[in-house]
Every structure is written in structure tokens, then in C-alpha cells.
Amino acid sequence: MSYSAPVKEMLFVMKELADLESVAALPGFEDANLDTAQAVLDEAAKFNGEVLAPLNFEGDKNPSTWSNGVVTTTPGFKDAFRQFAEGGWQGVMHPVEYDGQGLPKLIATPCIEMLNAANLSFALCPLLTDGAIEALLTAGTDAQKQLYVPKLISGEWTGTMNLTEPQAGSDLALVRTRAEPQGDGTFKVFGTKIFITYGEHDMADNIVHLVLARTPSAPEGVKGISLFLVPKFMVNEDGSLGERNDVHCVSIEHKLGIKASPTAVLQYGDHGGAIGYLIGEENRGLEYMFIMMNAARFAVGMQGVAVADQAYQRAVAYARDRVQSRPVDGSAKQSVAIIQHPDVRRMLATMRALTEGARALAYVAAAHSDFAHRHPDEKVRANHQAIYEFLVPIVKGWSTEMSIDVASLGVQVHGGMGFIEETGAAQYYRDARILTIYEGTTAIQANDLIGRKTVRDGGATAQVLLAQVDETIAALAERDGQPFKSMHRHLSAGSLSLARAVEFVVAKVKSDPNAVFASSVPYLKLAGIVLSGWQMARALLVASEKRGEDEAFYGAKIATAQFFAEHVLTLAPGIEASIVSANGEQGILALHEDQF
């Protein structure tokens, strides 16, 4: 099962849409120019294609197994992780002072995409480690940072996020795990955490669990949650490992997909208490966890792009190979490769357009994050931060929702063979299904998009983005030809729909919260479609300028943008209608609980 990273496409997006040149001009990113990007991406493409992709199907067939508290990963994973660590891939975007490479998020993002496209189950381990690193860098003491971060970046150790408990999934107010102070600065942690990705495994020497728990004096609800670091093995001051801590994996889950990734139930404190260390201040755990989660949410959005791209690549390969039926236009008397059939082309174009649109939006978001961190002007930083935060739930929610549709189309392109596990197409359909759930369901993303990102500033950030969309629309209007005409027409309609939806959300959230939140996911999808479509429009403008330089590449980009306009953006007004003009609550909530 092969994966060929779309490096050319990635560099196009980075350079032409996400303004890599300006990112490389930010303080500290001086080396992050196009040449560096090209070199890093080429190397990542090689590693992920050669080392990790071949293990993807293997991991599905031979998932991680549990026995007596010990988890054994798929054969080959441990060695691959060693190579991943030695290649420095964990540290791409982490600070140089902790042995990271200190590259911009804009360069790290395609690396993350490749990693996840090659092997989603494998990629989850580094993804969670990234989150742990972010949390420690944000809230840890200097000593904690020095002790843990370099080991996490080197891949000697890995990290986890422990939020969920049986009664506390999306609702962290219900967390019951408790942490009792021991008087020596340490705590003893007691409780059960479930759904802990790579909560136990055999790929690294130690596992650093970041755990939400309550201290005895904590207030109820989310304001009484603190963040603790609980290592699997105790860590001596010199970084060497001590005794086994009292955290044990009592089982792993039997899942629909991402089977190679062990999903652990962790039991804390059954033998006297797991020793933990407070991270940051007491009762501010949720705040720190959100830092990890925001990084993780963006990364999960990239998982959506990644699995969609891999499903697309496989479907294209099959469609070129499989010969079946004559062309409908009578242009051949013999059966032809199915890629020649219009409906197969429509499916492949849909997969391609959705993937390219979501990728472009995510990379643009990554660049905003870089500006938000590194621009010398505080006001500029704040503006970029607001846009980045607005985009994170869209990148997470939209990329993952579309990835399920794309993976499903991938199965469909394969026909009956798609339903046979040996073909491999079904794995993406199963793997993708978790992406809209973990790190916050699409509804959680959508509520975030409405509450914190749209309503809190009265729609101001949304208006900033819409004004930028309008500039693109104006540029489209000045160009001739069907691709521009189609894009102008459908992006204009989509932009108006999104503007009206923003207006509706801001105006009604207080007076009719149920109506607004009942439309939260459609609102997120509308934003995803319009803002991805906007990126495709920007790509169209660039590609038409450069077409002469590389007809194959830019011609395909133009055709894909037109397809996006005519087959994806066309959905926007209908979604708006279901949000705005549908009378909201009455329509969705008229059906009482007991009528279902």
C-alpha cells in the first residue's frame, strides 16, 4: 500500500496561498524559506512513503494487543518509531532550545499531513506527544520543561492526554479522578481514564501522562479541574528512570478503525496511588488542556485532509487500472478503464476538490498561527490569532466531516472490491470515522465556532474574513472564461450565505439559543465550504497567471477549482436556508424528546 506525498501541491499552497515568503521573514524563521521547505518536505515524503506507509495496512490486520497490562504494537511499529525519532520528526515545530527544529507551523503542517496519510494509527502517538509538549511549554516550570520536553522531542518518551472518564466525555465538568496532595509537593492520583490514545505501548521507554483531576479543595464543575503529570516510570533528577508508577492499562478497545493505535483504559492508584506533579496552577487545568486540545484539534483536521488524500490516491490508481464497460458517448467499442466513465470522474473530482480545498484552508490557518506567534507587532499578532482561532474549529470540523465522505466515495469507486478488506479502501472509511468524534465532536467544534469565535466579538473576525473573500470575488470579476465565471457566481452566492448566517447567529444567540445551536453544525459546514472555496478561488487566480509555466499542474488546478465552484460551493445557499430561513428552533426542535 503506497503513499506518494503531493509535495508539488503542498509547496504551491504554502507559497501562493499561505505566503511562505512572509512567514520566512518573521523573526526566528529566517531559515524557513522555500528551499528549506522543499528539502524538509522531500525528506518527509521519502520517510513516510518508505517507512510508515507500508505498515498501515499491516497495522489494521494485526492491531496492537493487550496482555496482562502490557500492550504490544503491530510488528514493525517499534522500529519505525525509532526511525521517526532519529529523523527528528517529533521536533519539527518545537523550540530549538529543547532540541527541536524550530520550524514554522506552516512547514510542520505538511509534514503532519504526510505522517497521517502514510499511517494514521502510527501518527497518533506523535500527535499526542506534540500536545503534551505544548502543555508543558505553556504551563510547566522550567525544571519540568528541562526534564521532560527534550526527552519527548527526542522520541525517547511519548505523551498522552487523559481527559475522558466513563461518565465524562464531552462534559469535563463530570471528571471525578482525584489528586491528593502528599505535603511534599507531589500528589497521589486515583481514578479511571478511558479512550487514552497510546496510553500504553512498547515503542518508547517512558510515557508521560497529562491527567485532568480534582484536588480535595477544588470547586465543582470545570473550574475545579487541575492538570497533573503522571509518568509511567518515575523520573530521577538526572532524567534516568526509576520505579514503575501506579498507573496501569487494564484493557484496550476493540475499535472500528485506527486499530493499530492502542486505545487504553488506564487505572490510576489501585495500588496506593499514582504519583503526579501539578502542572501550572491548581484549578486551571482545563485552560492548559485547551492549549493541548487546540493544537491537537488542528492536527486532527490535518488527519482529515491526510486520510482523504490517501483515499483519493488509492481510488485514482484503481480507476486507472480497472477495465469495465464501454464509454457512454460511444467513443470506444471495447470496455475501458473506469476512470473514463463520467460518474467515476465526478467521484474522483469530488474527492480531489474537497481535499485540496480543506488542505489550502488548513495551511493558510497554520500561517496565521505563525504570524500570531512571531510577528513583532502585538496588534498584528492579535489579529492573526483571532483569525487562527476562528479557523481551528472549521479546520477540525470541516476537514474531518469531508474526510468521511471522501473515504466513502473511495470505497464506491472500487465497487464490490471496495467492500473486501484486502483491497484496503475500506480501512480509510473505518479509520476516518473517528476523526469527527475525538478531540471534540463536530458539534463541540461548531459550538466553539459559534460561542467563542463568532459571538464573543460580535462577528468581527468573521467580517474580516468575509471582507477578504470579497476582495477575491472582485478579482474574479475582472477575468474572463468559464472557470472564473463559475467561481465568481458561486463564491459570491456562498459568501452572501455565510454573511447572512453570521448575522443570524450573532443576532439570535441570546434570544433564541436553541435555534442557533441547532444550526451549529450546518453553520460550521457552510463556513468550511465557503472558506475552502475561497482558497480554491485564490488558487484559480494564481494558476491562470502561471498556466504557461506548467500546463499539467496549473491546468488541473484550474479545472479542480471550477469543479469546486460548480459542485461544492453550489451547496452553500441550501445550507444557509436550513440555518436562517428555516425558522430555527421550531423546525429542528418541534419534535419533542418523547416523540422520537
Added chain:
Amino acid sequence: MSYSAPVKEMLFVMKELADLESVAALPGFEDANLDTAQAVLDEAAKFNGEVLAPLNFEGDKNPSTWSNGVVTTTPGFKDAFRQFAEGGWQGVMHPVEYDGQGLPKLIATPCIEMLNAANLSFALCPLLTDGAIEALLTAGTDAQKQLYVPKLISGEWTGTMNLTEPQAGSDLALVRTRAEPQGDGTFKVFGTKIFITYGEHDMADNIVHLVLARTPSAPEGVKGISLFLVPKFMVNEDGSLGERNDVHCVSIEHKLGIKASPTAVLQYGDHGGAIGYLIGEENRGLEYMFIMMNAARFAVGMQGVAVADQAYQRAVAYARDRVQSRPVDGSAKQSVAIIQHPDVRRMLATMRALTEGARALAYVAAAHSDFAHRHPDEKVRANHQAIYEFLVPIVKGWSTEMSIDVASLGVQVHGGMGFIEETGAAQYYRDARILTIYEGTTAIQANDLIGRKTVRDGGATAQVLLAQVDETIAALAERDGQPFKSMHRHLSAGSLSLARAVEFVVAKVKSDPNAVFASSVPYLKLAGIVLSGWQMARALLVASEKRGEDEAFYGAKIATAQFFAEHVLTLAPGIEASIVSANGEQGILALHEDQF
């Protein structure tokens, strides 16, 4: 894992939308009144709920297994099949003269729905047997009918359809299996057939394979395919079983879903030739197979409704039970059952609305089939036949496409638990994925809808249906209140969209076939949405009249219809835009094969 058949809803659709009373007035259906229907449905609900539903999850965990040519089905299946046969369920819609019950398709259809909702994998065996019975009744000799049909109806034997070969999936022109005449009226069959559902199993004494093959003198392509009956065990004239025939199961597939249903690779003639009997005339095999397939396609459409309904029932149960987070409107200080959250309600309402709409359209189609078979007036029969044939690809294509979305929403409602196989929600997501593929992919259905059903009569049948939709729209206009207002608005828009799409298809199919066929699946979906929405509108009109009699039931129906209008029908104009105004071929096919 329980299943509670929605008998009340089924009877409502049969009586109020599919006009059971008129069906019961047809010659031969005199006993098929509402009382009979109620009695049959109650009995079916009991059998399927008590006997088959409990085996559904079991079949997923412990699929059929193959060893040395012998297939052993999931423990419990054999006994359940005996009970199914003894209950007379195989014969519900088959002729009384062959020991069937001779009931209308309109009454058989909810029975089929229940069977599939309770246990999709189990139901496939009777579904294929139904197809074999239909083919024999249509094309078999009297002797063949007498010898085989009663045994198939009694459940002593089961039937299969053997179309697919490794190189011949959707493209039956590529069939290579050959049948050599032996001079005694029999043939010897040689070849490999794949994807044969229940091609081998242990639930019945004999298996009657209906096999597409070529005789030595046959022309190339689909005009040279004949239909043969090849029994697993030879059948003596008195119906007793003779020697084992030379057809053997060499393996079964490892599939994404419907795991309990063995999908066989059958090898014909490796030991001298499998003895087969020609059914009907030589070289007319495809025609007969289409009879089986049309029956099977309708039944697969019902599988879509069935799995959607079961996914819905499970999601509702979970949403009532799972407590998580406070209401967004601040109406409670404690976490509440998630069914109270607007987005969960939206998901459940979407699942419900799509399922009810597809069910109603399918039952209405079933009634058309009954009129087409039994009405005394030939012209009336022909009119109903045309409508039925128009609706079959829509019932098959739309019900199954929506079932994937509904099953996916079912997983989403469960959150993280939905991804854990033990919960059961994931099984529907996996099972449903085959429905848009087998018995003709959605593209095959859509091409049929365009070619044979829309273009061949110049859009006449489509116009008949659109005129009926317009009558409903006129009735809606005379009523007050938001549900009518919403439905009037969105059904009007949807109907116009469908009308324009029909016009486009008829006008352009000759001059620009690629453009038309590139939009075939969107065209089918548009038809599915508008015609299902039309049934919901008719249900709305009836429910508002009867609301006083049963507020809970009719109130829910009204709210569901309004939801359908505001959240499903709203999608229609956008789909039309992608079909009609998108410049067809240029948009979809501008991307060349080598640009993917």
C-alpha cells in the same frame, strides 16, 4: 440488541400514502385489507424482533466460516432459518399455487423491511431466494417451476444469483463462464463466479444457483449470455436429492460488513463440469436476470430503509440514556440526557426524516407494482408499471445512499462509544456500505434512471409524477401554519429543480452524453429528495387532518415533515445547480484522466 418494528408508522404509510384499500380491491388481493396487513405486520414484528434481531450482533462477531469447501454459518442462524421457513415468511408475496401466501407487494414490503432491519446478513439469503423464484416464475418451464419453486418457498432450498466474475462486475458483457450442451438437454458449466451471496451455507438442504454463462455458439457481449440453473445437489424427478454437482465454494470473502452473510467464490466444473439446465431461451439470460435484479434492487432499497431505521432506533435509545453537559439555553444547572441538546436533536431528526421519506416512497412504489400486476385495465397496468420502473432505481439508489449517511450519524450520536465495536452502532455503518454497490452501484441505478426511465419516453413518466407533485403543492397552498408554509416553499422549489433537471437530461443526452451522465448520480439524488419530500408533504396533509385522533403520532409526523422541508428539501436547488447550470461536461470532465 433489540429491534422494535415501527408497525404503526408502516400501517400509516400503507393506508394513507400507498392506498392499501385500493390495492386490496384488486383481483386476487381481496383478503389483503387493513386487518390482514395489521395481523401480518404484528406477526412479522414479533418474529423478527424476537428471533432474528438478537442474532445480528452475534453474526458480526462470529461471521460465517469456510473450511474445505464447507461454509458454517453463525451459531443460531440455521435454527432461525428453520423458524423463518416454517413461519411461511419466504412465501409472503409468492403465488398461492406454489404454496406462497399471495399477498400484495405492499404488504410484503414492510415484512422485508423488518427482516432486514432485524438482521441484514440473515435477510440476504431470503432476498436472493426471492430473486431465484421470480426468475423461475418468469422464464422457467412448468416442470422447472413445479420442481423448484415450492421447495424454495418452503425454505427447504435456497437460491442464488451468479453474475459477477473477476473481470466482469458491472460489465456483464465480459462474462466468460461457458455452458456446453451435452445433447441430452443438459449443459456442463465451467467457470468462476465471485461475490455470490449465500453461495454456500449450511441452512438448507440444497442451493439452486442461477448462473449467467455463454453457450459455444453465443454472440459476443451481453446478447450472448444465457441463464442456467445449477443445483448444488442434483434433483430427482420426485424432488429428492441426488449426487453432489460439480460446483464448489473455494473461499469466502473477508468483508467490511454483513459479515455473517457468506460471500462465496464458486468454482464450476473443475471436476468434469457442473450440470446445468437452461432457463428460458438461449441468449436471453440478461433479460431474465434483470427480472431478478429489479426485484432485488427494490429489496436492496428496503435494506437501506431498514438499516437506517435500526441505526435511528439505537441512536435514540443511546441519546435518551447518555447524560452529558448542561443545556445551551441555561434551562438546567445539571448535565442532561444528550437528546436534549439541539445538535443531537438535529442529527436524530435528520435520521428520522430521511428514513421516513425513503420508506414512504418505497411503499408507494410497491403499490404501483401491485397495480401494474393486477389491475384489470391494461392501460392502467402499463401506467403503473412505468411509474414503478421509474421509481425502482430511485428507491435502490437514494435509500441506500441515505442509509450510509444515517448510519454515520448514528455513530456520531454515540460519540466515542460509537467507535467501539461492542456498542453496535459501527456495525450499521459497515453493513450499510455495501448497499450502494451490490445489485448495481448507484451510478448504474442513475444511468438506468436516465437512459431507460427518463430519456426513453422523453421524460413522460417523470412529467406524470411531477404533475402529481404539483397537486400536492396546490393542496399545501390552501393550508395555514409554518409546517405547510415551509413545505410549500421548499417542495415548490425542489419540484422546479427536478423539472429543470429532467428537461436538461432529455434535451442534452444525445448532443452531450458525457455531461448528462456525469450528473447522473446528482440527478438520482435530486429525484430521491424531491419525491421523498413529496411523500412527506402528503403525510403532512393527512396528519394535520387527523391530529386530534392521536396527537403524539400525528404531531410527530407534522414536525418530521417540516424538518424534511427545511433541512432536506432545501438541498435540492443546489443539486440542480450542479447538474444544470454548471456547464456539465466542462466542469466535471475538464480534468483529464492523466491530471488526477
